[in-house]
Amino acid sequence: MSQVVTSLASRLGDLVGPGRVLVDMPSLAAYGADGRRPSAAVLPGSVAEIAGILRFASAERLAVIPIGGGTHLGIGMPPRRYDIALDLSGMNRILAYEPHDLTLGIEPGITCAGLDRKLRESRQFLPLAPPFAQRATLGGIVAAAADTPLRYGYGTARDFLLGIEFVTGEGIVSKSGSRVVKNVTGYDLHKLFVGSLGTLGVITRLNFRTFPLPPHQKMFVFGFADRSSAFDLCRAIMNSPLHPRLLEVVDPGTADLFAVHGANFLNRDSWFAVVEATGHEAVLERHARDLASMSRQAHAAEFIALEESQRNQLFACLSEFSPIALAAAPAATIFRIAALPSAMPTLLEQIRSLADDHALKCAILIRALSVVYVALLPPADANLFPALIGCSDQVIDLCISSGAAPVIERCPLEIKIALGVWPPPGNDHEISQRLKCVFDPHEILSPGRFRGGL
Amino acid sequence: MHRTIIQDLEQIVGTTGVLSSAEDLLLYEYDGSVEEAHPDAIVFPRRKQDVVEIVKLANRHELPIVGRGAGTGLSGGALARRGGIVMAFSRMNHILEVDPENQRAVAEPGVVNLDLSRAVEKYGLYFAPDPSSQKSCTIGGNVAENSGGPHTLAYGVTSNHVTGLELVMPDGKVVQLGGRTRETPGYDLTGLMVGSEGTFALLTEISVRLLRLPEDVRTLLAIYDSLEDATDSVVDITARGITPAACEMLDGWTLRAVEAYVHAGFPLDSAAVLLMEVEGVREAVEAQAAEIAEVCLGHHAREVRRARDAGERVLLWKGRKEAFGAIGRVSPSYYVLDGVIPRTKLTPTLRRIEETSQRFGLIIGNIFHAGDGNLHPLILFDHRDADQLHRARAAGAEIMQLCVEMGGTLTGEHGVGMEKNELMPLMFSDADLDLMRKVRAAFNPLGLLNPGKVLPLGKGCGETRLQPFSVSASGEA
Numbered sequence: 001m002s003q004v005v006t007s008l009a010s011r012l013g014d015l016v017g018p019g020r021v022l023v024d025m026p027s028l029a030a031y032g033a034d035g036r037r038p039s040a041a042v043l044p045g046s047v048a049e050i051a052g053i054l055r056f057a058s059a060e061r062l063a064v065i066p067i068g069g070g071t072h073l074g075i076g077m078p079p080r081r082y083d084i085a086l087d088l089s090g091m092n093r094i095l096a097y098e099p100h101d102l103t104l105g106i107e108p109g110i111t112c113a114g115l116d117r118k119l120r121e122s123r124q125f126l127p128l129a130p131p132f133a134q135r136a137t138l139g140g141i142v143a144a145a146a147d148t149p150l151r152y153g154y155g156t157a158r159d160f161l162l163g164i165e166f167v168t169g170e171g172i173v174s175k176s177g178s179r180v181v182k183n184v185t186g187y188d189l190h191k192l193f194v195g196s197l198g199t200l201g202v203i204t205r206l207n208f209r210t211f212p213l214p215p216h217q218k219m220f221v222f223g224f225a226d227r228s229s230a231f232d233l234c235r236a237i238m239n240s241p242l243h244p245r246l247l248e249v250v251d252p253g254t255a256d257l258f259a260v261h262g263a264n265f266l267n268r269d270s271w272f273a274v275v276e277a278t279g280h281e282a283v284l285e286r287h288a289r290d291l292a293s294m295s296r297q298a299h300a301a302e303f304i305a306l307e308e309s310q311r312n313q314l315f316a317c318l319s320e321f322s323p324i325a326l327a328a329a330p331a332a333t334i335f336r337i338a339a340l341p342s343a344m345p346t347l348l349e350q351i352r353s354l355a356d357d358h359a360l361k362c363a364i365l366i367r368a369l370s371v372v373y374v375a376l377l378p379p380a381d382a383n384l385f386p387a388l389i390g391c392s393d394q395v396i397d398l399c400i401s402s403g404a405a406p407v408i409e410r411c412p413l414e415i416k417i418a419l420g421v422w423p424p425p426g427n428d429h430e431i432s433q434r435l436k437c438v439f440d441p442h443e444i445l446s447p448g449r450f451r452g453g454l
Numbered sequence: 455m456h457r458t459i460i461q462d463l464e465q466i467v468g469t470t471g472v473l474s475s476a477e478d479l480l481l482y483e484y485d486g487s488v489e490e491a492h493p494d495a496i497v498f499p500r501r502k503q504d505v506v507e508i509v510k511l512a513n514r515h516e517l518p519i520v521g522r523g524a525g526t527g528l529s530g531g532a533l534a535r536r537g538g539i540v541m542a543f544s545r546m547n548h549i550l551e552v553d554p555e556n557q558r559a560v561a562e563p564g565v566v567n568l569d570l571s572r573a574v575e576k577y578g579l580y581f582a583p584d585p586s587s588q589k590s591c592t593i594g595g596n597v598a599e600n601s602g603g604p605h606t607l608a609y610g611v612t613s614n615h616v617t618g619l620e621l622v623m624p625d626g627k628v629v630q631l632g633g634r635t636r637e638t639p640g641y642d643l644t645g646l647m648v649g650s651e652g653t654f655a656l657l658t659e660i661s662v663r664l665l666r667l668p669e670d671v672r673t674l675l676a677i678y679d680s681l682e683d684a685t686d687s688v689v690d691i692t693a694r695g696i697t698p699a700a701c702e703m704l705d706g707w708t709l710r711a712v713e714a715y716v717h718a719g720f721p722l723d724s725a726a727v728l729l730m731e732v733e734g735v736r737e738a739v740e741a742q743a744a745e746i747a748e749v750c751l752g753h754h755a756r757e758v759r760r761a762r763d764a765g766e767r768v769l770l771w772k773g774r775k776e777a778f779g780a781i782g783r784v785s786p787s788y789y790v791l792d793g794v795i796p797r798t799k800l801t802p803t804l805r806r807i808e809e810t811s812q813r814f815g816l817i818i819g820n821i822f823h824a825g826d827g828n829l830h831p832l833i834l835f836d837h838r839d840a841d842q843l844h845r846a847r848a849a850g851a852e853i854m855q856l857c858v859e860m861g862g863t864l865t866g867e868h869g870v871g872m873e874k875n876e877l878m879p880l881m882f883s884d885a886d887l888d889l890m891r892k893v894r895a896a897f898n899p900l901g902l903l904n905p906g907k908v909l910p911l912g913k914g915c916g917e918t919r920l921q922p923f924s925v926s927a928s929g930e931a
Contacts, residue, residue, distance in 0.1 A: 098796060098798065099693070100689055100692060100693050101692075101796040101798050123695065155610075156637070158642065168889065172885050174885050174886045178863040179862075180795065180796055180866075181827065182602060182826045182867065184599065184600045184611075184865050184866060184867055185863045185865050185870060186870065186878065186881070186882060186886075187649070188600075188613065188648070189893065191645030191646050192643075194642055194645075195641075212694075212696075215695070238557070238666075241666070241669030241734075279737075280738065280741045282737040282738075282740070282741060283741070286735055338636065338639075340558070340634060342553075342555045370637070371637065405633065405637070405638050405639055423639055426630060426640070428643055429640075431643060431896065432641050432643065434897075435641060435643075435893065438896050450641075451640040
């Protein structure tokens with residue numbers, strides 16, 4: 001161990017106490033981000049300790065990456081510098097939970113699965129069903145703006161995050177928002193933190209609005225011979241009085257992946273629309289009736305109301321789309337593309353045709369008619385990187401020219417280096433730069449991971 | 455203001471686009487709050503380029519600029535606290551695009567809230583935020599204040615419905631934030647901008663999402679002999695997992711004042727009424743309405759009425775939405791507060807407000823969004839009596855402090871403006887406020903946009919600092 005690392009370990013040890021600083025190589029391997037490893041990992045137990053660590057790092061210009069479950073560490077560009085991993089997994093307490101107020105205050109390190117168990121005791125939940133839910137922490141989910149199959153009904157974390165407490169890059173403890181369900185006091189700084197990848201501050205507390213568990217739920221699956229019929233159905237639902245909480249479309253490539261993960265009731269050659277309704281029995285019966293009628297009008301080849309176990313399998317597949325794609329092809333390149341519903345059918349046709357041109361398998365998931373996930377699935381052969389890079393580049397160009405906003409959410413390092421993962425910055429970039437400077441003037445927080453090199 | 459500046463403004467927008475006479479300016483000294491401030495000129499841009507040129511002109515002369523929609527705001531947000539130019543957006547009132555297929559619209563800031571919903575009604579769509587002033591307030595004002603309304607209980611506030619903004623920065627640069635899709639890569643600058651009360655930039659275009667009109671609506675009126683029974687009903691409805699689209703409460707004094715004016719059918723001898731609405735598919739609405747009635751009767755509601763038709767529904771809502779007008783008939787002035795508390799604290803908070811009312815010798819009515827704990831105490835006073843105005847402000851400050859003490863906030867939907875900026879330390883530490891100042895400076899470095907709003911003005915001149923409720927004192931942030 002070098003003298004520098006010994007000294008760093010000792011300085012961090014002074015701040016958090018012995019036993020909560022890791023500097024051995026096997027431990028640090030778990031904190032790697034895009035091939036970079038930190039010189040030390042530190043496990044703070046309090047907000048004051050985090051503030052102390054960041055004041056120290058700021059003074060020494062050491063780069064810090066806040067980490068929860070580490071499940072979203074590959075998102076964004078490789079960090080320019082990486083000295084300290086700030087492991088928040090030990091800060092996992094529920095600080096306040098008032099079921100009758102439907103409000104919750106938690107530390108960032110609590111896992112999604114752990115929190116869900118706790119909320120279910122009061123018949124409530126947070127409509128977040130992110131990938132890697134067993135390990136993903138709430139702090140990480142918010143910082144990565146992790147998506148959820150429930151967004152059609154409930155929106156995303158941005159819509160029900162009430163406020164946060166955070167520590168800036170200079171080690172200043174601050175807060176934004178409140179603990180009640182409605183508030184316009186002061187600027188909504190917490191909105192900036194959703195999806196900021198730890199580049200503005202370290203979140204130390206999150207306040208959420210919780211939701212009552214629905215009395216009943218029913219998931220319906222529609223099979224179609226072609227893409228356009230699947231979109232016809234989605235449009236019919238959008239224009240109907242029905243308001244399901246989940247509306248997703250999967251292509252044959254994704255159906256193929258899901259079939260391996262237990263959803264083997266999906267015919268591998270079809271496009272599928274998946275709808276979940278909630279409410280009292282009479283409401284579910286109404287959905288079943290209307291959806292059956294829409295299914296006939298959209299010429300669906302099949303229309304199934306799923307059993308509970310099938311529903312759970314398919315729901316898990318939908319939320320775990322990225323891990324499933326990565327399991328099928330470790331070099332999978334997964335795009336998250338925000339688009340308007342009307343642009344989606346043509347965009348998908350063109351993307352699938354690009355994948356065909358490059359002899360790449362492709363899997364597509366359309367979430368809540370808001371976001372398209374496209375996974376390009378190369379075989380395990382490094383010689384295929386040129387094809388993957390070429391295809392990805394064309395997908396990005398195509399999206400931008402179609403008015404869609406693409407981000408590469410998961411991909412091999414080679415793709416990041418060749419193409420970058422973010423679209424070029426817009427004319428609001430100067431504001432983002434100034435804000436970064438306000439929150440993290442010495443650029444020590446996750447430097448370089450964010451859009452525009454922030 | 456120097457005559458040459460007025461002439462320069464007239465060069466940009468024409469002579470009919472500028473007001474500067476003393477009697478014209480008088481009309482812009484007020485908004486819906488109890489504050490007042492004197493502007494030097496009012497200018498009415500018609501297009502984006504007008505806004506850019508006015509901003510550049512103001513910059514050259516270091517003049518403050520305050521954006522204004524319909525002037526219905528309730529915290530002094532649209533008042534020229536430091537004088538200068540009021541930029542009134544009433545002529546930038548075009549709906550630029552309606553996209554029914556994607557359920558989107560793009561509007562100029564001066565479009566009236568209800569006009570947007572009316573324009574898209576033929577597609578079965580509407581814009582969800584519905585402030586009580588929706589017949590006159592503008593979308594630009596809604597964005598600046600992050601406005602709510604009775605139905606935000608189920609559908610969220612303005613920030614949940616805005617997807618993109620076009621801004622004119624204080625240096626005249628035009629910037630696009632977000633877009634028409636619900637997410638865009640990068641920091642959520644749209645989310646930060648909504649609710650920034652005109653202190654960051656001026657808006658020239660607003661992209662919003664639209665919602666589908668519900669298939670069915672049921673409006674219920676639960677009538678109580680005790681205020682506590684009404685508040686307990688609200689808590690219990692939530693506890694059962696029912697989310698009404700709206701859940702509004704009027705206390706006995708307020709419902710009597712409203713009834714005398716609107717004749718909505720509120721029983722004059724009751725202690726409180728709850729006005730509730732459930733929306734959605736027919737089957738859900740029926741089940742929820744039945745469940746709500748059961749909860750209310752279980753909490754000793756004297757009666758639960760259901761609006762039998764659209765006419766009755768409109769009348770009941772008239773009783774809610776025109777309540778402030780009704781109060782205007784019985785008191786020369788009133789001061790509307792906007793604190794939020796956890797809904798489980800409704801009963802003790804209302805009791806404390808009653809004590810405040812007695813101690814200050816002022817009538818305080820309560821009409822509010824009970825479902826989300828957003829109180830609107832109405833303090834009645836006569837503005838011609840300086841002592842009454844002083845007592846009204848002091849009682850207001852005490853109630854706002856009470857809301858924060860209960861774990862809530864100073865304002866749920868009216869904004870901080872120049873009414874509550876000195877109370878901000880009740881909720882935020884010096885470090886929090888310093889950071890907000892720096893964020894504002896990132897947009898508005900010279901402080902020419904809506905100066906004197908949102909943040910406290912400084913510690914000089916022996917000003918008393920209020921103590922925030924610290925993490926250690928309450929055990930919570």
